[in-house]
Each structure stands twice: as structure tokens, then as C-alpha cells.
Amino acid sequence: MKSAERPTTAAFGFHDRIQIGVTAFGRGVFASCDYQPGDVVVNFEAKFVSEATRYTIQIDAKCHLNTEGNPGSLLNHSCAPNCAFDPQNLVLIAKKKIKTGEELTFDYLTTEWEMSSPFECMCQSPECVGTVRGMKFATLKALEFPTNPLECESSSQPD
Numbered sequence: 001m002k003s004a005e006r007p008t009t010a011a012f013g014f015h016d017r018i019q020i021g022v023t024a025f026g027r028g029v030f031a032s033c034d035y036q037p038g039d040v041v042v043n044f045e046a047k048f049v050s051e052a053t054r055y056t057i058q059i060d061a062k063c064h065l066n067t068e069g070n071p072g073s074l075l076n077h078s079c080a081p082n083c084a085f086d087p088q089n090l091v092l093i094a095k096k097k098i099k100t101g102e103e104l105t106f107d108y109l110t111t112e113w114e115m116s117s118p119f120e121c122m123c124q125s126p127e128c129v130g131t132v133r134g135m136k137f138a139t140l141k142a143l144e145f146p147t148n149p150l151e152c153e154s155s156s157q158p159d
């Protein structure tokens with residue numbers, strides 16, 4: 001499913017597409033089916049708050065999407081994620097092919113300027129930034145990563 005075909009939040013049928021599971025570090029969200037790059041994995045209701053919490057995704061300077069009550073609020077961070085957040089459509093999309101049972105992650109630094117709850121990343125990827133505090137504190141190394149979800153594999157069209 002492409003983001004243009006975004007399902008309505010009333011038809012949240014995502015328990016057949018994602019499920020909550022347990023990781024080595026707490027709860028996480030896992031794929032219940034296979035995804036292709038660009039597929040919508042989670043869609044969020046348009047509920048906004050002005051302050052960041054541990055359940056918000058930053059949309060702009062003073063606007064944060066409140067994901068409380070959505071299983072997507074349990075998505076873990078990875079510095080080498082398989083998903084990306086699309087702030088225009090309020091959806092999480094697959095960045096790469098994802099197999100059933102894989103944990104779904106996105107890079108919090110692609111959305112958060114200053115985290116309300118900084119933490120030590122345990123993703124163990126070679127690209128790991130260590131302490132995840134927000135893009136405000138990012139190193140040049142972190143800035144090398146693409147932050148635009150439209151840069152995912154499926155959308156690379158030759159000119």
C-alpha cells in the first residue's frame with residue numbers, strides 16, 4: 001500500500017499488519033506481514049500537542065504528533081532503521097524490504113529536535129550515534145543520513 005492510499009484511522013486494521021512484541025530492551029513493534037519499500041506500515045491519527053513527550057513525534061517547531069493509544073507509540077529507535085516517518089501523511093513507511101517478524105524501527109533523529117527523554121542507543125549498528133538526544137545535538141556523522149522518507153529505495157526514479 002502506498003502512502004497515497006492511506007487508510008482512514010477509523011479502519012485502523014493494523015493488528016493484522018503489526019504486532020506488539022518484546023525486545024531485549026522492552027516492548028517493540030513487529031511486522032505481521034512482509035512489506036515492500038514505500039508501503040504504509042502504521043498510520044497515526046492527527047492529534048497534536050505543543051510540547052514533546054516520550055509519545056510524540058515532532059512535526060515542526062511547536063507541533064508534535066501525539067501517538068498515545070496507537071501501537072505505533074511503541075516503535076523503537078534505530079540508527080539503521082527499516083522504516084521512516086512521513087510527516088506530511090502522518091504514516092510510517094517501510095524504507096526497505098521487511099519480513100514478517102522483524103522489529104520495526106525508525107530513526108528518532110529524523111523527527112526530534114530535542115528529545116524529552118534522551119537515552120543510550122543499543123541498536124548496535126555501525127552507524128550508531130550513541131546517546132540519542134535530538135538533532136539539536138547531532139554530530140556531523142549523524143547529519144550524513146537521509147532524513148527525507150521519500151528518499152527510500154522505492155522512490156528512486158531515474159530522471
Ligand SMILES: [Zn+2]
Pocket residue numbers: 078079080121122123124125127128129130
Ligand atoms: Zn544506535
